[in-house]
Amino acid sequence: MQFMLLFSRQGKLRLQKWYVPLSDKERKKISRDLVQTILARKPKMCSFLEWRDLKIVYKRYASLYFCCAVEDQDNELITLEIIHRYVELLDKYFGSVCELDIIFNFEKAYFILDEFLLGGEAQETSKKNVLKAIEQADLLQECTFPV
């Protein structure tokens, strides 16, 4: 995976994870253009598209779009499963997750993602193990509300 973006239906970025080296300016441009392209698509269209020279896989969950850019050899259908697994993890962690949870606890969303994917590939295929690791790491925090 090259990057993953989460954005709302108004085009506001809620999370951006980049696995390729790009400058801030380049990232902003890509985000902006890609978000526009996806928001312009009709609901009945495919979850896959070719954009520039990337394969894009996206899925909408309630008010959030989850969008990944994958390599040519990557399996698009399993990428949909990866996205779904991430949403399940968020749901388990936050309890019936909604966009607001991700807005107010974005750093936790990142921590969860970083326990699930590393360098763009899945590091753990067991839901239970990812959540356990997050739980343990949370316990290591020196105080309950560090930020």
Added chain:
Amino acid sequence: MCSCYYSSVWLHVNTGECNLASKHVPLQYLITLHWFETLFLCVFQRMPAPIRLRELIRTIRTARTQAEEREMIQKECAAIRSSFREEDNTYRCRNVAKLLYMHMLGYPAHFGQLECLKLIASQKFTDKRIGYLGAMLLLDERQDVHLLMTNCIKNDLNHSTQYVQGLALCTLGCMGSSEMCRDLAGEVEKLLKTSNSYLRKKAALCAVHVIRKVPELMEMFLPATKNLLSEKNHGVLHTSVVLLTEMCERSPDMLLHFRKLVPQLVRILKNLIMSGYSPEHDVSGISDPFLQVRILRLLRILGRSDDDSSEAMNDILAQVATNTETSKNVGNAILYETVLTIMDIKSESGLRVLAINILGRFLLNNDKNIRYVALTSLLKTVQTDHNAVQRHRSTIVDCLKDLDVSIKRRAMELSFALVNGNNIRGMMKELLYFLDSCDPEFKADCASGVFLAAEKYAPSKRWHIDTIMRVLTTAGSYVRDDSVPNLIQLITNSVEMHAYTVQRLYKALLDDISQQPLVQVSSWCIGEYGDLLVSGQCEEEEPIQVTEDEVLDVLEGLLVSNLSTPVTRGYSLTAIMKLSTRFSSVNRIKKVVSIYSSSIDVELQQRAVEYNALFKKYDHMRPALLERMPIMEKTASNGPTEIMQTNGETEPSVPDTKHLPLVTQPANQANDLLDLLGGNDVVPVIQTTLPTKPASAGGELLDLLGDLSLSGGLAPAPSVPVSQPPFLLDGLSSQPLFNDTSAAIPPMTAYSKNGLKIEFTFERANPNPNIAVITIHATNTTEADMTEFVFQAAVPKTFQLQLLSPSSNIVPALNQGSVTQVIRVLNPQKQQLRMRVKLTYTHKGSPVQDLAEVNNFPPQSWQ
């Protein structure tokens, strides 16, 4: 520090007091000094803690304008900056977190980069967590700053707490630069050999990143891979397979080395499939689909171009292909990977046919994503397994009617790849139908494809000409520039079809002179074969009666028309000239040619002058020069812009001018928007796509996963019920957005009062599906005629309306007849159709006027 300052102030005041006291200073001055001292105390000893992250987020979200938000951000940034300057360790973590939030909103945050490094270096886990996150978000390897992380990461890779080691591995594996990777590869390699599976899986992916950045380091990881696959832990297995895949893809030696792992991989895959339910890794009844897919991919790479390995995996591939549950996306994902593997390795033909059949089944799947991957895969295999793919031809052709653009494109490409001598007639019918109705972005490619296929497989010359005609008349403006000379050559070489061709082209010209490629080819043909045209020699169809003057009228019409491009004019002038040796009305031709010798268009002028010269000075050469073209040799270059011939006459070269893409959409016609009722009655437009205020802002918990917890499937959540006016398209409706043009739209009664009944019947205007063509039928059940009948209509602002003339303005009594009138409504935003109508007529001597709203349009008329 504060207490020192405080005491120095106090000292100063004391001293001052002493000094002043000795100078008899008034009391007010002493009180003022005391006030200053208290103030200093407040500032330095009771400094408030920086605002919490969630508090900041809440505050920023209350901003109503961009300017207000910017102001809040600037204020907070200033506070954070000064806090950074103060080297405040306690709240650094909080401040950086806030900075990361503001960065996500799009504001600059570079001044926080060094702070991230300080957090990483801290001993507190919370600090490290935020610090590493900040590094991954704010630092990029182009800047030297990131190198300062290397030492911290090195230390953390050796930390006693595995979660700290995990943070370091994650960051290195996400954004480590080549220098960092070089420095730390040894540490990663060490961790790859640990027995701690939590760390081992992360080290494997980190190694993948290192290898991608510094491929020469791949060798050093080889020993550690020795027993990676004997792990029971799925996380380690998965990441190990990824690592092995990366190594095999990069190095043929590694590939050879790892080929021996095929039996082990097959065994692991078999266990996954055969083993019972494992709750930890289960996804909709399938055990660890992620691992299965990665193993299949590695098998593909190992089996490619190797018979033995391919043989060893045959059975398991067949097993996966036949036993995997296909009702959910996850099963199909595995099947998809299996098909890709089967097609890529040296599999036996039975297996290949199985794979193609799976793809064929995919094509029939309701899920458009599945259809998409099927078409993509079939495109890749159509060359090698042509016959197997042919069997699914009809399904593929059906996909031409799909709504999704990407699916349509793939279906089109695949269809062209499948055309052969046997199916050319049927396929061409479908493809021409597609050409008629497809989006403009496809038309050029489709037209080119049709020409190519027709050239290769045309069953007869007549069919070929007809097909070309069809393309030129329906998609004429999208045809590529190089098609014109190709077509001309084709026509020239079909000697027995000349009469038929020129007749058909002439008739097409009478209908429409806007499509330049058609006009150019037609002019050329008329110039060449005009004699056949007027002599009525056509065998293939009924010959038309046309005189020389009529033909010249048409050609001259092209010269003067605004629709003709300069290139087209060149063609027609030359055609007229050529007719001077084929027609008898030479004088007329001479006149036309001399007129254009003073044309403003330089090209036309030059031609006219030269043709004039032909008439005057070189008349003896004229017949030879304008003789019929011989059969042409096909030139070697693609898309020749000049047609070579052997008679010494230079045919006008086709310059590379772009044809004006003439838009034939009726929307460009005069819009008779009858706004009867003034602006304030026109319904305001509301965007169907985005609600103006996110309902989530109101704090309602939106269930992101819908009924996920119940079914465990890929059920998307129902759309957010936002308060919007009811007439907007309901996203939850299962109605297809737009279907075949052939689907009949039921008629409706729009108005029925006082004996006057008005019915609306509908049809879709091809090619523009945004236009609804409504025919009104007005009938009268009373005993008296309704005379001076006028029907007027108004629509909301987003629509455009055009009323054509009515059949008459008398609605006969007792249903003895009806008045019909055609309305065209352009509805680009696919909004619900609403109309206000005004009827005026005279009945039994008195004028009648009525206004009515028409809201009961059937959904198919506007969706």
